[in-house]
Amino acid sequence: MIDKIKAHIAEVEAFSAKSKEEVETFRIKYLGKKGLLNEFFAEFKNVSKEEKKEYGQVVNTLKSLAQEKVNTLKSALVSTEERSGVYGDLSRPGEPIKLGSRHPVSIVKNKIVDIFSRIGFNVSEGPEIEDDWHNFTALNLPEYHPARDMQDTFFIQTDPDILLRTHTSSVQVRYMENNKPPIRTISPGRVYRNEAISARSHCFFHQVEGLYVDKGVSFADLKQTLQYFTTEMFGKSRIRLRPSYFPFTEPSAEVDVYWGLETETDYKMTKGTGWLEIMGCGMVDPNVLSNCGIDPEIYSGFAFGMGIDRVALLLHQIPDIRMLSENDIRFLEQFKSSL
Structure with a gap:
């Protein structure tokens, strides 16, 4: 079970997203009410005494990484949208600047x-x-x-x-x-x-x-x-x-x-x-x-x-x-x- 959790840790670290929808799907998968983390925490009672300490550490690590990944991706996508709203398509020709005139x-x-x-x-x-x-x-x-x-x-x-x-x-x-x-x-x-x-x-x-x-x-x-x-x-x-x-x-x-x-x-x-x-x-x-x-x-x-x-x-x-x-x-x- 510990190896399975470590595999998910590697998956979380490698995850990237191009839209808010992908981030939300990722969040639900790991942090939702029916997400994997709740399953892993529920499984804690069935772990042997010798493995409980290590098991708890890797589960908490997975939770921290998943939450941090969600926050980072959301911030990055918001910044990208703001830049897009201000500058638009940077490949488009620039708008001519209107010059004033002196009397x-x-x-x-x-x-x-x-x-x-x-x-x-x-x-x-x-x-x-x-x-x-x-x-x-x-x-x-x-x-x-x-x-x-x-x-x-x-x-x-x-x-x-x-x-x-x-x-x-x-x-x-x-x-x-x-x-x-x-x-x-x-x-x-x-x-x-x-x-x-x-x-x-x-x-x-x-x-x-x-x-x-x-x-x-x-x-x-x-x-x-x-x-x-x-x-x-x-x-x-x-x-x-x-x-x-x-x-x-x-x-x-x-x-x-x-x-x-x-x-x-x-x-x-x-x-x-x-x-x-x-x-x-x-x-x-x-x-x-x-x-x-x-x-x-x-x-x-x-x-x-x-x-x-x-x-x-x-x-x-x-x-x-x-x-x-x-x-x-x-x-x-x-x-x-x-x-």
Whole structure:
């Protein structure tokens, strides 16, 4: 009888199963109410005294091995099922990963930030709801100044001193108030103006403005900085500066880049001249420096600003500025491969 039990021990050790049904059949065979172990325990009373000790040991060994085998096989089968549920058939082709897309305004803004960061400009941000001082007065635009009419403004009805900022120059004022020269910063952000909405203009849009203040800063420094930017941004190295007027810079200029006349689109964009206006710039007015606590006798600086939306329309050949804010998924999905 002992040899018979040892044979079952060897059988239990060698047993394997590929399904829960096989494990359950094995369990019933050895550990069930009518299983072999109950028969062996019942036979214990008929064993001679000399063999009882050895008989009891081999029966207990068989019981322990059978119970351990059942537990091990069940755990293994559960783990296999979980992996199968998560990964499925590993031989099947993988599902394509859906890529998100960046907004064209974000693409252009990130590229501008990257270009200026290479020459030491950091990024500064400020509130979109501004006060009159930072948006107008500190920028050489006192109350009732006629140049304020250049920017139709959204004022807060309950407080005429609070408004939605019309440009990110207000961020530059805050930065100069809280930092000492040398200052080299760009300020991207959303701005608001009370304008009619059309294919070329909107009541809100995005700007990025740059500021450099230090000892001995000249107009030549401004021109070289803009030359570097247009070459990196557009691949166009030919620019021109036309005299213009901005209340917070003196002298002031409009910056044109020579786009060329190679296609019909070039003719339309440049009105047949080949030149395309991209931004305004100038030397920071001494009054602005004084308003921000910087001595204009010691320091000078230049500033520039451009519309991010306009550059996005230009680079991506987008015909209508309203497409940038309509959240049409068909339009946005075109920029999936853009960084």
